Amino acid sequence: MTKESVLVCGGGIAGLAATLGLAKAGFNVALIAPGTTPASAPTDTYSPRVYAISAASQAFLARLGVWNMMDARRLTPVEAMEVYGDGGGSLNLQAWQAAQTALAWIVESSEIERALHQAVQVFGVAWHQEKFQRLESNTVFTDTGRALKADLLVGADGAQSPVRTAAGIHHDSRPYGDMGLVLHLDAELPHQNIAMQWFTGDSILALLPLPDTADGHQVSMVWSMPEAMAKALMALPEDERNKNLEVRLAAISNGRLGRLTARSPMFGFPLFLDQSGMVAPGVALVSDAAHRVHPLAGQGLNLGLADVAELIRVLGDKETYRGPGDLRVLHRYRRARAEPIMAMRVATDGLHRLFAVQAAPVAWARNVGMQCVDHLPFIKRFLIGGASGS
Numbered sequence: 001m002t003k004e005s006v007l008v009c010g011g012g013i014a015g016l017a018a019t020l021g022l023a024k025a026g027f028n029v030a031l032i033a034p035g036t037t038p039a040s041a042p043t044d045t046y047s048p049r050v051y052a053i054s055a056a057s058q059a060f061l062a063r064l065g066v067w068n069m070m071d072a073r074r075l076t077p078v079e080a081m082e083v084y085g086d087g088g089g090s091l092n093l094q095a096w097q098a099a100q101t102a103l104a105w106i107v108e109s110s111e112i113e114r115a116l117h118q119a120v121q122v123f124g125v126a127w128h129q130e131k132f133q134r135l136e137s138n139t140v141f142t143d144t145g146r147a148l149k150a151d152l153l154v155g156a157d158g159a160q161s162p163v164r165t166a167a168g169i170h171h172d173s174r175p176y177g178d179m180g181l182v183l184h185l186d187a188e189l190p191h192q193n194i195a196m197q198w199f200t201g202d203s204i205l206a207l208l209p210l211p212d213t214a215d216g217h218q219v220s221m222v223w224s225m226p227e228a229m230a231k232a233l234m235a236l237p238e239d240e241r242n243k244n245l246e247v248r249l250a251a252i253s254n255g256r257l258g259r260l261t262a263r264s265p266m267f268g269f270p271l272f273l274d275q276s277g278m279v280a281p282g283v284a285l286v287s288d289a290a291h292r293v294h295p296l297a298g299q300g301l302n303l304g305l306a307d308v309a310e311l312i313r314v315l316g317d318k319e320t321y322r323g324p325g326d327l328r329v330l331h332r333y334r335r336a337r338a339e340p341i342m343a344m345r346v347a348t349d350g351l352h353r354l355f356a357v358q359a360a361p362v363a364w365a366r367n368v369g370m371q372c373v374d375h376l377p378f379i380k381r382f383l384i385g386g387a388s389g390s
């Protein structure tokens with residue numbers, strides 16, 4: 001019996017996880033992705049992109065066999081979360097309140113990619129270090145002119161997704177007009193494995209715990225703010241920018257971690273709310289190719305990995321007489337993902353809107369609301385479940 005064939009396009013975390021998971025599930029998988037395996041980082045240097053990996057994503061990566069391939073010293077469990085409103089409201093979520101060991105793990109993008117690259121290679125998957133170029137009937141052409149046929153093409157090729165365009169899948173994109181600024185900071189005080197977030201009215205600041213190094217304590221910053229404000233900060237000469245940053249972070253964080261000073265370059269990402277139709281005959285999209293949400297809850301990649309897990313489940317459960325590219329099968333995947341994706345869109349977009357309103361009654365209500373939730377153990381358990389993706 002010939003194995004059903006799947007082509008995965010895109011060598012980001014979602015594409016590599018899809019490739020590995022489908023290969024393990026018995027499909028004949030090939031990957032189209034340029035790029036080399038990231039090298040192990042030097043001990044005290046941390047790559048600028050870090051993710052809050054939910055408990056559900058952690059369990060999926062463990063099932064794929066890659067969680068234990070990562071350097072445990074570089075993974076930070078988030079044992080609690082502190083959220084501060086703009087008018088004295090605050091919320092404190094602890095993993096133990098929902099009988100969990102961690103709400104999430106903070107992991108460098110490069111560390112997950114390195115483990116996935118190695119696992120995909122060990123599994124002997126055909127890997128074409130080329131770019132997807134076009135789709136004709138069910139034949140894929142790469143930028144070297146190679147033609148590849150498959151029963152299913154999985155587009156894991158990021159937010160601009162050439163696969164989505166080639167397959168003519170409907171896509172809506174709404175720019176927030178905000179940018180997310182990321183960099184690592186030296187912190188004067190220990191973070192105690194607590195993730196912290198401040199809603200200031202015109203920006204949202206998150207500080208995520210990273211391992212201590214010889215230079216002391218460190219946290220990763222994700223600060224989303226209006227584009228003009230972000231560009232003005234990024235345009236300052238480095239010294240001036242770092243001083244400006246230190247003063248503003250001290251004011252927002254109210255000295256919660258003592259002095260905070262830049263320890264890495266700063267990067268900026270424009271933020272979008274995107275959604276797509278996700279499937280077409282012979283084509284399925286996963287992760288950023290299919291949707292994007294505001295990073296205030298740190299859930300974009302977690303949603304993407306849940307797509308991958310669901311696609312593997314649906315393909316594994318399909319009737320033998322249907323191929324993996326059968327639209328009926330792919331609709332099952334789309335339907336199963338519709339509700340969790342919508343819930344995350346509504347939650348992140350709703351929070352973003354709620355805290356963007358400056359009117360005094362709204363500001364008062366949201367801060368009082370936070371105080372109330374902080375005293376309701378049942379709702380807190382529910383929120384902790386949401387944060388950990390369980």
Ligand SMILES: Cc1cc2nc3c(=O)[nH]c(=O)nc-3n(C[C@H](O)[C@H](O)[C@H](O)COP(=O)(O)OP(=O)(O)OC[C@H]3O[C@@H](n4cnc5c(N)ncnc54)[C@H](O)[C@@H]3O)c2cc1C
Pocket residue numbers: 009010011012013014015032033034050051052053130131132133156157158159162180181182222269270286287288289295297298299300301302303304
């Ligand atoms: C500031 C910020 C903070 C965030 N923090 C978090 C967080 O804490 N937790 C979380 O879960 N999510 C977070 N996210 C979201 C997360 O970054 C994305 O959801 C995630 O990176 C998507 O991964 P992906 O594999 O789908 O896409 P990508 O990482 O974009 O990978 C797509 C891949 O496809 C390749 N590709 C593109 N075109 C082609 C082609 N023609 N042929 C072949 N390959 C191609 C690209 O080279 C790339 O390797 C954050 C996002 C932002 C902006």
